[in-house]
Structure formats: C-alpha cells, structure tokens
Amino acid sequence: MKKISILFLIATFFLGIMPAQAQLKGFSIGPYVEGALPVGDFGDAYKSGIGAGLGADVKIPFTKLGVTASVGYMHFEGKDGNPIKFNAIPIRAGLKYRFSLVYAKLEAGVANITDDGGSAFIISPGLGVRILGLDIQAKYESWSKDKVSNGFVGLKASYNF
Numbered sequence: 248m249k250k251i252s253i254l255f256l257i258a259t260f261f262l263g264i265m266p267a268q269a270q271l272k273g274f275s276i277g278p279y280v281e282g283a284l285p286v287g288d289f290g291d292a293y294k295s296g297i298g299a300g301l302g303a304d305v306k307i308p309f310t311k312l313g314v315t316a317s318v319g320y321m322h323f324e325g326k327d328g329n330p331i332k333f334n335a336i337p338i339r340a341g342l343k344y345r346f347s348l349v350y351a352k353l354e355a356g357v358a359n360i361t362d363d364g365g366s367a368f369i370i371s372p373g374l375g376v377r378i379l380g381l382d383i384q385a386k387y388e389s390w391s392k393d394k395v396s397n398g399f400v401g402l403k404a405s406y407n408f
Contacts, residue, residue, distance in 0.1 A: 276303045277380065279405035283388070285323065289397035293333055296323040302405055304343065304382075313343040315354060334361045335390075339369055349376050358390050367392035373403075380407045 283296035300319020307313060316339065323333040341354030356369045373386030382405045389398040 273306045273308065274303070275380070275407035276301065277405050277407035278302075279317065279319065279382075279403055281319075281321075281401050281403040283321065283323070283399040283401040285397070285399045287398060289399065292326055292329050292331075293323040294326045296321055296333075296399065298322065298337075300337075302407070304407060311345045313345065313350075314340070315343050315352065316340045317354075321358070332362065335359060335367070336361065337369055339371065341371070348378060349374065352384065352386070360392070365392060367397075375403075377407075381405075382407060 279300055279302050281298045283298065284290070285293050285296065298319050298321035300317055302315065302317035302319075305314045318336070318338045321333075321335045321337055325331045325333075335358040337356060337358040339354040339356035341352055341356075343350050343352045352371075352373045352375060354369070354371045354373075356371075358367045358369050360366060367390040369388060369390055371386050371388040373384045375382060375384030375386075377383075382403075384403040384405075386401045386403060387398060388401055389396050391397075
C-alpha cells in the first residue's frame with residue numbers, strides 16, 4: 248500500500264508540474280482553423296468563410312505582452328447567385344496582452360487576394376483564452392482595399408506546441 252501511495256504522489260507531482268512548465272514557455276507555434284461570418288455589404292455578397300494556417304506566439308520576458316504572427320488561407324463562397332468566390336492569403340502580426348488565461352489581441356497585416364492579384368490592409372482586434380496549448384479566440388477582422396472595407400466576425404481555434 249505504501250508503494251502505491253508513493254507512486255500516486257510522484258504521478259500527481261509530475262502531472263502538476265507539466266502544465267505549469269507549458270504555461271511558462273516563451274515561444275510556441277502551431278496550426279489554426281477559423282470560421283468567419285461576413286458582415287455588412289460583404290455579408291450580402293458572401294456566405295460564411297473558412298480558413299486555416301500556421302501561427303506563432305512569443306512572450307516578452309517580464310511582461311504580460313506577447314508578439315504574434317500568422318499566415319493562412321481564407322475562402323468565402325458567393326451568396327444567392329453570386330458565382331464569384333473570394334480567396335485570400337492573410338499575413339498578420341500583432342501584440343497580445345495577457346490578463347491571466349484570458350487575453351486581448353490586436354493584429355494588423357495584409358491579405359493577398361488570390362482571385363484578382365490585389366491586396367488588402369488587415370486590422371483585427373480580438374479576445375481569447377489559452378489553456379495549455381489550446382487557444383480559442385473571438386475576433387472582428389476588417390480588410391480595406393481601394394477605400395472599401397469588408398469585415399467579418401470570426402472564431403479561431405489553434406493548438407500551440
């Protein structure tokens with residue numbers, strides 16, 4: 248019985264220390280998937296969008312700040328007889344402020360639109376929660392091109408190693 252108690256105590260110790268060390272990592276990278284619900288005129292022309300990509304997160308030592316970066320692919324189907332599809336490669340970078348498990352994020356970047364060869368400026372504020380490697384974020388993203396802004400509300404899920 249004493250051996251089982253000691254083994255249980257050791258296992259509990261290691262299970263408790265592994266999550267603590269995972270939260271203290273300074274750099275993480277991993278894949279993400281996201282869903283997007285277009286709003287305004289963009290929502291009138293396109294259905295919900297989907298996307299995937301790769302993101303990175305670097306904590307700035309001794310602060311609650313972090314630097315983020317991501318590159319991905321987004322796809323929107325045309326709505327109600329609009330046969331035009333909208334595809335883009337968004338490249339974003341930004342800052343993240345951690346309150347604890349919850350964080351606020353502001354990213355900016357460029358979306359290279361594959362259909363017409365143009366690009367759009369991205370601005371994207373968001374709120375999220377990260378527990379160990381799992382990161383869930385709610386965000387609004389605005390893409391501006393030729394003095395026209397298109398936006399969507401999104402939900403992004405990632406797993407960081």
